[in-house]
Amino acid sequence: MKTFTSAILTLAGVQNIHPVIFGGQQMINYTNVKHGNDLINFLVNKDDYASLDELESQLGLSRRGIFYILKKINTSLSDDKLDNILNIAGVGYFIPDETKKTLLNNYSGTQPVTEQFTKRQRCQLITWQLINHHPVSLTQLAKHFDVSKHTAISDLNNVKNTLTSHGLDVVQTATGKILSGFEISQRNWVLEALNDRDSILYSQIDINPSRLIAINTEIHKLEKITGNYFTDDALSTLDEFILWFLERIKDPDNQLPDSPLRTTNVDSMSINWSIKFLSDNNVHNFSESYFLGRIINTSQFYRVNRADGLIQRIFPISREIVDRFNAVSGANVSPDKLELTLSTHLLSTFYRSKFMIPYHHPNLEQITEGFRELFAFTKYAIRPFEKFINGHLSDDEIALIALYFGGELRSIESRRGEQPDVLVVCSSGIGTSYILQQQLAQRYPNIEFSQPLSVFQFKNQDLANIKLIISTIKLSTDSGIPMVNVSPLPSKHDWGVIGKALINAHLSDDNFNEASVNALIDVISNYARIENFDGLTDALRGYLNQRSKPLNQKRTSQNGLTSLQKLLPIEHIVYATRLSSWQHAIEQTMMPLQNENIVKPAYAQQIIRLTNTNGPYMVLGNGIMLAHATPNDGVLDLGMSLLLVKQPLSIITPGHPNVDNITIVIGLAPLDQTSHLSALSQLMKKIQNPIWVSRMKQSQSADDISRLLAQP
Known part of the structure; x- marks a missing residue:
C-alpha cells in the first residue's frame, strides 16, 4: 500500500521530483496537474501540430482527461500572462512560440510547483484518499496541500459532513483517520463525484486506453440490446467509473458478499449484460453483477426504446405532468413536444428511485434560487410520477425536471422565423445547458442564441449565417465559424472569452457597456462599500444590456417578472x-x-x-x-x-x-x-x-x- 506522502504526491500530479529526460531533452516542470507536464513536453518536443487522437494515444488518457488537463494548464498560462495552448480546427494543438520559449527558459528541469487547490477539490481529494484506503492526518493534510492546520481542520469537517450524508463516517485509528461504512455507499460517492464533469477525480483515475476502449465497446453493445442510448456525458462517466470499479474489485475485500441473483422484468437485460461483462473480466459474483446493472440503468439516456413496456407506462404520466404544469403555471407547453424528452429523463429517474441511488445536482442552490418559479410549479406537476414510484423525489431530482420545462418555455418564447446568430452546443443534457442558455440570453438580450444543441444536432445543423459557436465540448468542424469552449456554468474567465468572441463576431458592443459598468462601480464605491463585487458587476451589466432590448409590442406596465x-x-x-x-x-x-x-x-x-x-x-x-x-x-x-x-x-x-x-x-x-x-x-x-x-x-x-x- 502507498504511504500517504506518495499517494498525495500522486494526487497533486507530482510523479517524480527529479528532472526527467524526454526524447533526449530535459523535462519541463510547469504544473502539478496529473499528466500535465507530459502533455506540455509532448507538444514542446513535437515539430508540428498534435491531433486529439495523438494526445489520447501518447498520454493514455481519455478525451475528457485531455480536455480537463488543457483547461487547467491554460488557466495557469493565462494567470502567468502567457499565450494559451491553441487548437487549429482540423489541424491540431500547439504551444505558441513565445510561451514555448518561456517554458523552456524558466521551467526546464525545475522542481515541480505546488498547485493551489480549491476547497472543493481538496475535500474531494481527501475523500478519494479515504475511499482508496489511505489514512490521513491533519498534519499531513496541512503539509501536502500547503494550507494552515485550521484550513485542514475545516476541510476535514467538511468531508465528514458530506460523508455522513452518504452513510459513511471518518474514524480515528493509530495510523490516522480512515473511512468506515458500506462499500456501496463509497462507490455511490465516487459515481456522484464523476457526474460532475469538472471533478478533479478525472485527473486521478489511471487510464488504460485499451481497457477503456473495451469498456466503451461493451456499453455500446448494451445500448443496441436495450434500445436505450446514453448521453455523451453519461457514457464518459460510465467508462471511467467502470474502469475504476474493475480495478477496485480486484481486491476480494472490496467485493460485495455474493448472493443469489435478483432480477425483475425491468432490469433483466442490463443484469444479464453485467453478468457476461464481469465474467469476461474474471469476476463471478452475482451481487456485483446486480450492482453494475443498477448503475447502468440509473445513467442518463438521450434516446429510449419506445416499444419498451416501462417507457410505455411512463409516456401517459409525462403527458399528465405537462398538463398539470400548464394548469398551475398558465403556460402553454405542448405535451406532444415534451412527452418524449421528459419520458426519456424519467426512465433513469425511475431506476434511481427503484434502486435507491440518490442523485445530487451540483447546482441545486443556483436552480432553486434562480428558477424558483419553475421549481415550485414542477414540484406540483410531478405528483403523478411520485404516485407511480410510490415515493417522493428529492429536490435535486425536481430541479433537474424543472429545467426541462424551462427549456421548453424558452423555446416557445424564442423569436419565430429568425435564424440564430449564435449556436449553443452542450453535451451534458438539457439541465446545465438550459442554465447556460438562460445566462447568455440575460446578458445579451439583443443577440439570438439557439436552443441548446446536442453534438448530433449540431452536426446536422444548417450553419448558414451563423456567426459564432459557443460549446461546452470540443467540436470538430471545418465550417470556418469562430468557436469558443466554456464550462456549462461559465467562470469569470469564460464570460470574458465569450464577451471578446461576441465583439469579434460584431454581435456585441460590450466594450461600451463594460466601460459604463466600470464607471458606475467607481461612482458607487465612492458612496458605499461594495460587498459583492462580482454580483454588482453582473447586475449592472444585465441592466445596461436590458436597456437596449426592444420593447414588447404589447403594452405592459411591468418589465420582466412581476410581483x-x-x-x-x-x-x-x-x-x-x-x-x-x-x-x-x-x-x-x-x-x-x-x-x-x-x-x-x-x-x-x-x-x-x-x-x-x-x-x-x-x-x-x-x-x-x-x-x-x-x-x-x-x-x-x-x-x-x-x-x-x-x-x-x-x-x-x-x-x-x-x-x-x-x-x-x-x-x-x-x-x-x-x-x-x-x-x-x-x-x-x-x-x-x-x-x-x-x-x-x-x-x-x-x-x-x-x-x-x-x-x-
Whole structure:
C-alpha cells in the first residue's frame, strides 16, 4: 500500500521530483496537474501540430482527461500572462512560440510547483484518499496541500459532513483517520463525484486506453440490446467509473458478499449484460453483477426504446405532468413536444428511485434560487410520477425536471422565423445547458442564441449565417465559424472569452457597456462599500444590456417578472356570496381585467369554451381554479384577478364525468410564457398552505382577501 506522502504526491500530479529526460531533452516542470507536464513536453518536443487522437494515444488518457488537463494548464498560462495552448480546427494543438520559449527558459528541469487547490477539490481529494484506503492526518493534510492546520481542520469537517450524508463516517485509528461504512455507499460517492464533469477525480483515475476502449465497446453493445442510448456525458462517466470499479474489485475485500441473483422484468437485460461483462473480466459474483446493472440503468439516456413496456407506462404520466404544469403555471407547453424528452429523463429517474441511488445536482442552490418559479410549479406537476414510484423525489431530482420545462418555455418564447446568430452546443443534457442558455440570453438580450444543441444536432445543423459557436465540448468542424469552449456554468474567465468572441463576431458592443459598468462601480464605491463585487458587476451589466432590448409590442406596465402585489391589487378582487353558474364565475373573475382593457370580452368566453371541451382541467384542487387561455385569445396586457364565491359552484361539462366544486377562481391574463411566473408562484405558495386557504374561504370582503394576499 502507498504511504500517504506518495499517494498525495500522486494526487497533486507530482510523479517524480527529479528532472526527467524526454526524447533526449530535459523535462519541463510547469504544473502539478496529473499528466500535465507530459502533455506540455509532448507538444514542446513535437515539430508540428498534435491531433486529439495523438494526445489520447501518447498520454493514455481519455478525451475528457485531455480536455480537463488543457483547461487547467491554460488557466495557469493565462494567470502567468502567457499565450494559451491553441487548437487549429482540423489541424491540431500547439504551444505558441513565445510561451514555448518561456517554458523552456524558466521551467526546464525545475522542481515541480505546488498547485493551489480549491476547497472543493481538496475535500474531494481527501475523500478519494479515504475511499482508496489511505489514512490521513491533519498534519499531513496541512503539509501536502500547503494550507494552515485550521484550513485542514475545516476541510476535514467538511468531508465528514458530506460523508455522513452518504452513510459513511471518518474514524480515528493509530495510523490516522480512515473511512468506515458500506462499500456501496463509497462507490455511490465516487459515481456522484464523476457526474460532475469538472471533478478533479478525472485527473486521478489511471487510464488504460485499451481497457477503456473495451469498456466503451461493451456499453455500446448494451445500448443496441436495450434500445436505450446514453448521453455523451453519461457514457464518459460510465467508462471511467467502470474502469475504476474493475480495478477496485480486484481486491476480494472490496467485493460485495455474493448472493443469489435478483432480477425483475425491468432490469433483466442490463443484469444479464453485467453478468457476461464481469465474467469476461474474471469476476463471478452475482451481487456485483446486480450492482453494475443498477448503475447502468440509473445513467442518463438521450434516446429510449419506445416499444419498451416501462417507457410505455411512463409516456401517459409525462403527458399528465405537462398538463398539470400548464394548469398551475398558465403556460402553454405542448405535451406532444415534451412527452418524449421528459419520458426519456424519467426512465433513469425511475431506476434511481427503484434502486435507491440518490442523485445530487451540483447546482441545486443556483436552480432553486434562480428558477424558483419553475421549481415550485414542477414540484406540483410531478405528483403523478411520485404516485407511480410510490415515493417522493428529492429536490435535486425536481430541479433537474424543472429545467426541462424551462427549456421548453424558452423555446416557445424564442423569436419565430429568425435564424440564430449564435449556436449553443452542450453535451451534458438539457439541465446545465438550459442554465447556460438562460445566462447568455440575460446578458445579451439583443443577440439570438439557439436552443441548446446536442453534438448530433449540431452536426446536422444548417450553419448558414451563423456567426459564432459557443460549446461546452470540443467540436470538430471545418465550417470556418469562430468557436469558443466554456464550462456549462461559465467562470469569470469564460464570460470574458465569450464577451471578446461576441465583439469579434460584431454581435456585441460590450466594450461600451463594460466601460459604463466600470464607471458606475467607481461612482458607487465612492458612496458605499461594495460587498459583492462580482454580483454588482453582473447586475449592472444585465441592466445596461436590458436597456437596449426592444420593447414588447404589447403594452405592459411591468418589465420582466412581476410581483403578486402589483398584478393583483384590490381593484382586481371580486367577492360574491352566490353566483348562478361556474360560467358566470369566470365572467365575473375577468370583469376587472376587461374593465381596465387588459383583456377583451372574448377572453372569458374562450376559457369557458376550453373548459366545456376539455373538462375541468384548470381546477387545481381544494376548490381552486386557475382560469386562463393563451395570449392570442384576447390578452392586451399582463394581469391577474381573483374571485371568491361563498357558495361552491359545480363544474359539469358534457362528456366529462368528473365534477369539481370551486369557490376560488384565479384569473390570469398572460402576455407570454414567463412574465407572470413570479407573481403566480408567490400565489401558488399561499394556496398550497391549507391554513391560508381556509382563511381565504372565510373572508367576508375584498379587503379581507387583499390583506391575506399581502401577508408574507
